[in-house]
Amino acid sequence: MTKLSYTLEAGLAEWRASHIDEEGFAERVDFYAETGLSAVDVIYAARVKDVNTSLDMAFFDLGNGQSGCMSLRRAKQLVKGKVASISDCLKEGQLITAQGITDASSIDGKAINLSAKPRLVGRYVVLELAKPRLFFSKDLPPRSLKALSPLLTDLANDYSIIVRTAAMDIAPESVLAEAQWLASAFSEIGTMKKPAVLFSMSPLEQALLHAPEDERPIYIENGSVLTEALALCEKRWPDMSGRLMNWQGDQSIAEEFGIEEAIEEALEDRIQLPSGGWITIEHTTALTVIDVNVGSALQGRPASEALLTVNMEAALASLYHMKFQDIGGLIVIDFVDMSAKGSAAQLINLIDETMKSDPVPIKRSGLSQFGLMEFSRKRKGLNLKDRMLQKRQAVLSPRAQAIHLIEEAVKAGLGKEAGDIILMVPNQTLKFLEDNPSLTKALADKCHRSVKLKQNDKAFVKIGS
Numbered sequence: 286m287t288k289l290s291y292t293l294e295a296g297l298a299e300w301r302a303s304h305i306d307e308e309g310f311a312e313r314v315d316f317y318a319e320t321g322l323s324a325v326d327v328i329y330a331a332r333v334k335d336v337n338t339s340l341d342m343a344f345f346d347l348g349n350g351q352s353g354c355m356s357l358r359r360a361k362q363l364v365k366g367k368v369a370s371i372s373d374c375l376k377e378g379q380l381i382t383a384q385g386i387t388d389a390s391s392i393d394g395k396a397i398n399l400s401a402k403p404r405l406v407g408r409y410v411v412l413e414l415a416k417p418r419l420f421f422s423k424d425l426p427p428r429s430l431k432a433l434s435p436l437l438t439d440l441a442n443d444y445s446i447i448v449r450t451a452a453m454d455i456a457p458e459s460v461l462a463e464a465q466w467l468a469s470a471f472s473e474i475g476t477m478k479k480p481a482v483l484f485s486m487s488p489l490e491q492a493l494l495h496a497p498e499d500e501r502p503i504y505i506e507n508g509s510v511l512t513e514a515l516a517l518c519e520k521r522w523p524d525m526s527g528r529l530m531n532w533q534g535d536q537s538i539a540e541e542f543g544i545e546e547a548i549e550e551a552l553e554d555r556i557q558l559p560s561g562g563w564i565t566i567e568h569t570t571a572l573t574v575i576d577v578n579v580g581s582a583l584q585g586r587p588a589s590e591a592l593l594t595v596n597m598e599a600a601l602a603s604l605y606h607m608k609f610q611d612i613g614g615l616i617v618i619d620f621v622d623m624s625a626k627g628s629a630a631q632l633i634n635l636i637d638e639t640m641k642s643d644p645v646p647i648k649r650s651g652l653s654q655f656g657l658m659e660f661s662r663k664r665k666g667l668n669l670k671d672r673m674l675q676k677r678q679a680v681l682s683p684r685a686q687a688i689h690l691i692e693e694a695v696k697a698g699l700g701k702e703a704g705d706i707i708l709m710v711p712n713q714t715l716k717f718l719e720d721n722p723s724l725t726k727a728l729a730d731k732c733h734r735s736v737k738l739k740q741n742d743k744a745f746v747k748i749g750s
Contacts, residue, residue, distance in 0.1 A: 291496050291503045292538045295510040297695065297727045298322065298688040300488040303544055304497065311544045313608045313644075315495060316672065317488035321349065321721050322684070324385030324397040325666050326491075328470045328484040329353065330477035331383040331399060333375050341371045344396060345383065348480035350720060353383065354396035362401040382414060382474055382483065387613075388667045405467045408494055408522050409452040409460045410437075412467040413445040422450040432457045440464055444471070451498060451524075459523055466521065489514060493525065504532040551610050551669055556602055558582070562595040562621075564602055568670055572615040575603045579621055589625035596620045596632050604639045607647070613664025620656040683717040686710070686744050691728055694746045698732030704748040706734050709741035 288309040294301045299322065304313040320327050324347075331345040331353055341357035360374035363381070368374060375381070384403035404413045419441035421430050425448065436457050437446055452460045470484030477483070486494070493514065496503055503525070505511040511531050518526040534541045550556065555563045561581035567574045577599040582591045603618050623629065629652050636658070640647055643662075650659040666672075673685045681689060690708055698706045706728065710718065718725060718738055725736045 289501050291501055292532070292542065293492050293503065293505045293510070293514075294538055295488070295505075295507050296688070296692060297731060298691050298724050300492055301544075302492045302495065303538070303542060305542050309542060311542050311547050311609070312605070313611075314544060314548065314669075315492070315611070316666070317491040317495075319488065319723065320482055320485040321351075321723065323666065324351070324353075324388055326405065326486065327385045327482060328403050328405075329383050329385065329399070330473075330479070330481050330483055331381055332480045333377050333379045333381070336372050336375055336377055338370050338372050343371055343375045345399060346480045347397065348482065352396045353385070353399040355383065355399045355401060359399070359401050380477065380480070382471065387664055403470070405470060406494070407449075407463045407467050408525075409449055409455055410464045410467065411447040411449065412440075412464060412470075413447075414471055415445040417442050418445050420445075420447045422448060422452075424450040425453055429453055433460055436461045437464060440468055444468060455524060459521070463521060489517060493517065493522065496525070496528075500528065502530050503528045504530050504538060506532040506538050547609065548669065548673075551606060552673060556606065558595060558598040558602060560591065560594050560598055562598065564599050566603075566606060566610075566612070566670075568612075568668065572617055573612050573668075575599075575616065575618045577618065577620050589623070589628070592621050592623045593625065593628045593631065596623060596628075597635055600632060600636050601639060604636070604643065607660070607662055608643055608645070610669035611645075611666055612668045613645070613662050616660040616662060618658050618660070620652070620658065622656045681744075683711075683713040686714045687717050687721075687724065690714075690744055690746055691724060694728055694736075695731060697746050697748055698728065698734050700748070702748045704734075704750050706732060706736045707747045707749055708736065708738050709743065709745050709747065710738060711742060711744060712740055714744060715740050 288305060289307050290305045292303045292305060298318065300317045302315045302317065303311045306312045317323070329347045331347050333343055334346045335344040337344065343355045343360060345353035345355065347353050357371045360371055361368050363374050381401065382403060383399040383401060385397050386400045387398040402413060402415055404411065419434070419437055429452065433448055433452065440446060446464060448460065473483055489510070505514055508531060511529060514529050515526060518529065532538055539545050555565055557563050561584065562577065562579050564578070565576045577596060579591065579595055582595045599620065606612065607616065633652060636649065640649065645663050647660060647662040652658050674680065674682060690710065694706050694708060708718070715738055725738070729736045
């Protein structure tokens, strides 16, 4: 069995996809959830509820208790000509089509960042709610253009369509089917009278779309999910069908590839380096700070060698965790000061080479005289700590606690003990579950039992009445 692979673990509340490297380690873990748990790429009918000219921000009602926000920079896409203020772009009460581009930094009352120009990336085509046009990747041969142009022309009268290189050896009908599916995201534009979700992808659709585009196998642990995935690929992405495989390892996917251990390490206060040094990763509202510490690395070796070794290990660890934890925005690494000639050049060369393996756009500054280097990495979903932990407290967030309890409840609910499933939960987690009733409904359907919620200081699952 090849180590280089993509794995998919299905859950009731949240699915997990892992990118496994050549050595059999998880280099990146992605989470996919139903609408309501994640707003990324969801298309909304969004109503403006406040236009704040002092902040140059507009705030939206997205329906179902969700709120969104849009900056002036993005709102400018809605109008032509000179714009001086957010009020030139949006008016209170206006209903527009918008797309979630990032999850909120916290699930507790924060707004979802919105784009005024929705854009959906499929496997074969990219479809945008923008000026109608039909573009083809420069890598596509003339035969592809000849076959696809007549089929996509009608859709291109309404949307901007870009045909990707992946469509090269695909049946034209399959490319058209994907384009029509993505276009359905906007089918209700003009008919909606109130804020609501217009279009979202299922966790399985998201996970398959984000699978690597090489030929590595896709292992799926659950047999029924594999059947569903095969049916979906046959219908929509036929070139992926041969890559889908049933996981047949002696251990679960998580155990085989150490995924849980990798997540636990990432959430530790200190991440140890082989030399004896360590790094700490601290998230703030404005940026993420990675601090490099020498620790015991100086013992038994020259200082110049030890400092360079620690910094190079720290650079590798930091760039790995940017990917693994999906850390976005502004990131600052505080390297240990080095004075040896050529050390800075070696460190920068290593960073530049390692950055090439990150699938997310990332840029860096130079190394300052104080040992600081800034990185800018595109932000999309929640980073791992925001997803798992409450800030300033090493405790599970309401979202993570709810998902963990549901996973435990499935095990208990499929057991032989008779009775209802009772989720004992703290107040914030209780509110989260009440706001997301589809989670407990899915649990009830899965286990064929009633599910009850009860407020409690500690979270646990029990079977009873």
